[in-house]
Amino acid sequence: MPRNRTVRLAVLGSSVQRTAASGYPSSRSSALKRRIIVGGLVLASLVLITVSFRSSALDGAQGTVAGILRPFEVAADRISRPFRDAVGWTHGVINAKSENKKLRQRIEILSQKVIQDESAVQENVQLKAQLRYHGPSSIRDFVKVGAAILTHPQSPIDQSVTIATGTSSGVAGGDVVVDPSTGGLVGTVDRAWSSVARVTLLTDGQSAVTATDLTYPSAIGVITRGAGGSDVLVLDSVAKSTSVGIDDTVITAGTLGKGALPFSSMFPRGIPIGSVSSASNNDVNPFKNIQVKPLVDFSSLRSVIVLVPKA
Amino acid sequence: MDGVKAGLVLFVVALLQLAVLTQYSAFRTSSIVLVALLSIALLRGSVFGAVAGFAIGLLLDSATLGTLGVSSLLLTVGGFWIGRYGETTARDRFHAPFLSVAVVTVLFAFGQLALQFLLGEPAPAGLVVQGLPLGLLLNLLLTLPVYTLVRRMFPPLELGDRVREVRLLG
Numbered sequence: 001m002p003r004n005r006t007v008r009l010a011v012l013g014s015s016v017q018r019t020a021a022s023g024y025p026s027s028r029s030s031a032l033k034r035r036i037i038v039g040g041l042v043l044a045s046l047v048l049i050t051v052s053f054r055s056s057a058l059d060g061a062q063g064t065v066a067g068i069l070r071p072f073e074v075a076a077d078r079i080s081r082p083f084r085d086a087v088g089w090t091h092g093v094i095n096a097k098s099e100n101k102k103l104r105q106r107i108e109i110l111s112q113k114v115i116q117d118e119s120a121v122q123e124n125v126q127l128k129a130q131l132r133y134h135g136p137s138s139i140r141d142f143v144k145v146g147a148a149i150l151t152h153p154q155s156p157i158d159q160s161v162t163i164a165t166g167t168s169s170g171v172a173g174g175d176v177v178v179d180p181s182t183g184g185l186v187g188t189v190d191r192a193w194s195s196v197a198r199v200t201l202l203t204d205g206q207s208a209v210t211a212t213d214l215t216y217p218s219a220i221g222v223i224t225r226g227a228g229g230s231d232v233l234v235l236d237s238v239a240k241s242t243s244v245g246i247d248d249t250v251i252t253a254g255t256l257g258k259g260a261l262p263f264s265s266m267f268p269r270g271i272p273i274g275s276v277s278s279a280s281n282n283d284v285n286p287f288k289n290i291q292v293k294p295l296v297d298f299s300s301l302r303s304v305i306v307l308v309p310k311a
Numbered sequence: 312m313d314g315v316k317a318g319l320v321l322f323v324v325a326l327l328q329l330a331v332l333t334q335y336s337a338f339r340t341s342s343i344v345l346v347a348l349l350s351i352a353l354l355r356g357s358v359f360g361a362v363a364g365f366a367i368g369l370l371l372d373s374a375t376l377g378t379l380g381v382s383s384l385l386l387t388v389g390g391f392w393i394g395r396y397g398e399t400t401a402r403d404r405f406h407a408p409f410l411s412v413a414v415v416t417v418l419f420a421f422g423q424l425a426l427q428f429l430l431g432e433p434a435p436a437g438l439v440v441q442g443l444p445l446g447l448l449l450n451l452l453l454t455l456p457v458y459t460l461v462r463r464m465f466p467p468l469e470l471g472d473r474v475r476e477v478r479l480l481g
Contacts, residue, residue: 033358034357037362037392037479038357038358040385041361041364041365041387042387042388043364044383044446045368045381045384046380047380047383048379048380049379049384050380051379053378062373063376065373066373069326069370069373069374072326072330073330074330074372076327076329076330077330080331107462113457150329150374151329151333151374152329152334152339154328154329154333154339154375155420155439156339156435156439156442157423157427157433157438158375160376160377193376197376198375198376204433205433205435206432206433299335299336300334
């Protein structure tokens with residue numbers, strides 16, 4: 001054996017025969033136990049995903065747990081409310097002066113518009129009566145059920161909220177949900193349990209609403225989520241030849257019949273969605289490129305109104 | 312006793328996330344539940360972390376009325392992995408909680424995206440990547456206070472109570 005060998009060599013090159021690794025029964029069994037437990041939990045998760053995704057067998061249990069959690073969530077919200085109000089108050093005080101100036105200008109514009117609108121509404125009612133016109137359903141054909149939001153979207157992928165009302169109040173899947181402060185469209189009820197329901201927001205990738213430009217009613221298309229994120233919507237499938245103006249209000253188009261006709265909509269006509277922020281044509285897209293800024297601030301929703309069809 | 316304490320801590324943290332923090336859009340990219348779970352897993356080991364992850368995942372999925380098992384699967388794996396890290400190389404290392412939170416935050420976001428994609432639901436990768444830097448930053452900022460609190464409640468185990476797989480020779 002060379003004299004200048006290293007410690008590593010001394011160990012690796014040692015001719016001393018070691019006894020075969022007998023292993024530690026305790027560590028071996030604990031490792032096995034650990035693997036069994038984790039494997040079981042992963043398997044249980046996969047089974048839960050499969051069952052929950054493919055059937056409604058777990059809906060009852062899920063609804064019950066959500067119902068049990070509801071008072072805790074409401075309590076947590078109430079405890080945090082003073083802090084939230086304090087933050088809101090501070091923010092309000094800082095921005096009050098500039099906001100005041102903007103709002104005064106807006107009041108002047110809106111006052112003039114209200115007068116025009118009132119006369120238009122009266123005229124509309126008279127003409128409808130004379131023609132015996134039966135148009136698409138409007139918000140008046142629905143019962144309004146108010147509900148607080150229990151949980152907000154939990155991640156950028158998640159575009160749904162849970163609300164504190166359910167089938168016990170007549171709410172069902174497919175019901176339209178609007179914002180109580182602006183009246184703007186929020187989304188639709190995805191699933192409803194007895195005391196809770198899940199609402200899919202308009203910003204979800206699977207949401208699609210037939211909409212029209214209030215100023216140019218011939219511009220009818222489908223509102224979907226924009227590629228840039230949740231703060232932009234896209235009014236798709238509008239013909240290039242159609243006129244659309246910037247800042248025009250986009251509303252739900254609504255249709256006669258409920259789901260029977262092609263392009264029929266479960267949304268009543270006239271629910272505001274947002275305003276046009278850009279409109280352009282290009283050679284690639286066969287339709288007009290229209291971006292819509294939503295009326296509702298989805299990040300600050302506190303409560304909603306569910307429109308339940310009158311029986 | 313540790314199980315009850317962990318259950319209470321995670322329940323309170325889950326309520327905080329579900330009903331309070333996610334009201335602010337910035338906090339929808341981060342997760343205080345993940346930070347608390349990883350802190351507990353680091354201090355109490357892999358099996359404890361996996362069981363806690365499964366339970367809190369189930370609670371989150373039930374509360375949000377989402378597909379059951381999605382959060383459970385990701386949090387079980389995350390809790391187990393970081394628990395194992397805590398049992399072996401992470402002992403008494405200052406950077407361990409920060410490193411764990413950073414790595415699992417990224418993997419959790421992409422894991423969620425992959426599961427959404429596999430389930431045939433919308434999986435906007437752009438939104439996830441866009442929100443990731445802020446989520447990572449917030450989670451790292453939450454790590455110090457959350458880990459300090461959790462460490463007070465779950466003091467590190469004595470050497471004899473830890474796993475006995477690494478034996479000192481000589």
